[in-house]
Amino acid sequence: MPQYPALQSSSLDAALLEARERYTAKRSNSAALYRGAVNVLPGGNTRTVLAYAPFPTAMACGKGCRLWDIDGNAYLDLCGEYTAGLFGHSDSRIHAALYEAMARGLSLAAVGEAEQRLAKILCNRFPSIEMIRFTNSGTEANLIALSAAQVVTGRKRVIAFRGGYHGSLLYYPAIGSNLIAAPFPVTVCDYNDIDGTVAAIRSAAGEFAAVILEPMLGSGGCIAAEPAFLAAVAETTRAAGAILIFDEVMTSRMSGGGLQERLGILPDMTTLGKYVGGGMSFGAFGGRQDIMEIFVSKVPHAGTFNNNSMSMAAGIAAMGEVFTAAAAANLFVLGEGLRQQLNAISAKADAPLQFCGLGSLATAHFRRGRIDRPYSATPREEALKELFFFDMLDAGVYIARRGMTALSLPTSERDLVQFTAALGDFLGARAALLR
Secondary structure, eight states, X not given: OOOOTTTTOOOHHHHHHHHHHHHHHTOHHHHHHHHHHTTTSGGGXXXXXXXXXXXXXXXEEEETTEEEETTSOEEEEOSGGGGTTTTOSOOHHHHHHHHHHHHHOSOOXXXXXXXXXXXXXXXXXOTTOSEXXXXXXXXXXXXXXXXXXXXXXXXXXXXXXXXXXXXXXXXXXXXXXXXXXXXOOEEEEOTTOHHHHHHHHHHTTTTEEEEEEOSBOSTTTSOBOOHHHHHHHHHHHHHTTOEEEEEOTTGGGGSTTHHHHHHTOOOSEEEEEGGGGTTSSOEEEEEOHHXXXXXXXXXXXXXXXXXXXXXXXXXXXXXXXXSOHHHHHHHHHHXXXXXXXXXXXXXXXXXXXXXXXXXXXXXXXXXXXXXXXXXXXXXXXXXXXHHHHHHHHHTTEEOOTTSEEEXXXXXXXXXXXXXXXXXXXXXXXXXXXXX
């Protein structure tokens, strides 16, 4: 159990200072790596989500659901590569598929059997996908899906939601705006607001091409869409002659056929990414045949690595052999049980803390009351989230800095005892700060 130097301190600022000092003292190699990185990488990184003060922990290796950093500290990996690490770090079936693909050659500049096999697997799994095409990321998949909707409808405007993240160029923060957003004309609505969204869709009828949304917000706080909200959006979107796009880059893990299958609400197009390529760079967009057939001759869609050997091989093994419908169901149950435990522990401590999410994804929120849409966190909430992050690292539990957890298939209930115990220690040690 971590020993906190100032358990009696009621100052959140002092507690954070102590936590950062303790963090720094255990990571001299990560600190040195960061000092060198800032000379060649803006901010010392090439991926903003991994940047945090005083410097990020650098990982050396992983096995199963465990990680080791370059200073020798060990962790239970509950960050799960922000949902892309569904298979953990050492699945033998995926590794074997990659080795076999490498032996046959990396870039063959041709179509092949593998892309057709993976396409069939995904079309068979996701009920809304009749035809599919591959990309290199979920960001790219969403950009092309929206562009395809514009071509099909002959319209330009897009309706999205505050807190929605569909890639670095398609991010709509809860407060403010994204300075590098793709130049789609966008109407932004409030998540789970049925009346407001329906009114916005109806007022823009004849003008907008698509509605794009996550059936559960991912980086927006693991806030699930209410089924009635999704049903109303689907009905109103189709009545307006527009295309409904579900971004299931994160939520596709919620069942064998994604959250759309679990809810029984189908979009016109679906985008995928993250884990579907078995840990390789991957994205995909698919949907109704009449929409997808614009890529037969009307609309070009190129990309050197769209059908690259490694992603195709890993994807076939991952989605055809490893992540079966049964595996998806078991992981969903494991995550639901964990979130219930975390919320029960928080409630028993009477702490202003709750974990929102579905299945194997959850995010910590340091506030009471119902959370059904993104919000602007107070400075105190942000400080508590940072303290929680550092205290979890000190307890050997690696989560996302924003408080998000994503379980991987190698994770067991026994592994998760480390996390629930760490939460209990945190709530006890930091009780004065949480009151």
